[in-house]
Amino acid sequence: MPNAAASRAVAALIAGLSIASSGYAxxxxxxxxxxxxxxxxxxxxxxxxxxxxxxxxxxxxKRLHAGSDEAYKYLEAPGIRHGTQTLAPPQGALSVALESESQTACLQYSVAVRAAADASRREGGTQSGDTLVVSPGLWLWRPAQLPDDALLQFELPQGVNVSAPWPILQRRGNVTQFRLTNTPPSWPARMAIGRFPTHEIAVGGATLHLAILDASPPADDAAVTAWLDEAARAVTTLYGRFPLSQAQLLLTPIGRQPEPVPWGQVLRGGRPAAHLFFDQTRPSREWRNDWTAVHELAHMLLPYISRRDAWLSEGFATYYQNVLRARAGLISETDAWRKLVAGFGRGQRGTRRGISLDDASRAMRRERTFMRVYWSGAAIALLADTQLRQSDAGMSLDEALSRLARCCLPSPRMWTARQAFERMDELTGNDVFVALAEQYRGSDQFPDVDDLLLRLGVIGRGDTLSLDDDAELAPLRRALMRAPPEPPAH
Ligand SMILES: [Zn+2]
Structure with a gap:
C-alpha cells in the first residue's frame, strides 16, 4: 500500500499492477x-x-464530500481510514474533515453498496436482476473541487460491467477507467454494476456508451441499440455533430407498461447522461415511434439549466423532439407540425390568468403545470428560430446552439435561463433570446404563435392540418424541418 510519501509514479504503479494482476501485463x-x-x-x-x-x-x-446526506449510512465501520486515524462522518453529514501534516496520502473505506442500491430502489429507483443501480453520491467521498486529471478505476469480477456518467478512458479486461469530472458532488447521477451488455454507438463525433440492464424477459439488444443509434443520429441533424464527445446511456427494461417509454431523464452528475425506462415486451417500432429518446438526448444541447427555469430546458427539448424526428425522416414534416400545433394547444389550455411562465415553471412539479411550461418553452424556441432565420442568412436556433456547444459544453456549472440566453445573444450578435424571455417570462399569456403559424403556411390542426406552400414564410418552414448539409469529412 503506498505510504504518505507516495508520488505520481506510484499512481502509475497502482494502476499498472492491478492491470498486470488481471492478466494484462x-x-x-x-x-x-x-x-x-x-x-x-x-x-x-x-x-x-x-x-x-x-x-x-x-x-x-481539507475535506471530503459525499453527494447525499444518506452516504454516511452506507460507509462501513470504522469509517474512512487515514493512516492510523479513522474518520467517521456523523449522521447526515455531507462532508468530513481531513487533518494531516502531509500533502499526500492514501485513504481506504468500504461502502455497503447492496444496501445503498436496495434503499434507492425502495425510494422509487429501479433494479433489474442482480444489477446494482446506485447513485455515486452515496459511496464516493471526494473533494469539492476535483483536479482535471482525477482517475477513477473499477476492478470488477470477470464478466461484470460498469455503466457510469464519467468519460471512459479505457476498458480492458476487468478494469474500467474513468476520468472523474468536476461537477458538484450533489449533482444527481446513476451508475450500474452488473452482468449486462454494453455497446458503443459512434455518432456525430461522439461515443455513446450504452448499457442495457438485464430483465425478464430480456430486451432485444440489437433492437435497443438500433433505436438509440437512430435517436442520436436525429440529434446530429441539428448541426452535424452530437453536442458532447461522449455520454452514458442507461437503458432499463421495466416490463409491461401502458406506454412504450414511460419515463426518461437526463442527469448531470459527472457528465450529462440519458436514462430511459422502457417496455421491452413491445415491438421495437413502438419505442422508435415514441418521442422520449430524442427528447432526452436533445436535453444535451443545453447545459444544466436551473429547475426554476424549466421552460427553457423542457421547451427546447420539446421543440426539437419534433423538429429532429422530421429531419431524420422518423416522422413527416406534416406530422411534426401536427404535433407542435397540438402541443401549443395543450399549452394554451394550461395557461391560467395571473400565473406567469416563471411562476408556472417554479411550481411545475407541485402544480403539474407541465403542459404550460413545456409548450411555452417550445413556442419560444419556434419564435426564436424563425426570428433568427429572418434576421440573417445562415443564422438559426441550430447555429446558436452549435456556438453554445462549442463555447460552453460540457459545462460543470448550473446556468440560469438568463445566463444561457444572454450567452446565445452574444454568440449570435442578436438580442432575440433575451427579448423573447423578457416578453414572456413574466406574462400570463401563452407565447403568441398563431400569426406566425399562418405566415409559415401551417393551416388548421389535427387530421385536417395542411401545409400551404404559397405562404409568405413557406421556404423558412421547410428549412426548419430539413437537415443541414453534411459537414465536411475530416
Ligand atoms: Zn425533458
Missing amino acids: EPATAYASASSQVYRVELSADWSRLTVEACFFEDLP
Missing part, C-alpha cells in the same frame, strides 16, 4: 501516469461491498 506508464488523484474501487465477491482506495499525490484536500 502492460507497461505501467500506459495507465494514469500523470494523475494527481486516483480512486480505485473493487466489488466484493458477494457484490455487497465496494472497497475504495483514494490516493492523493498532491494537495491533500
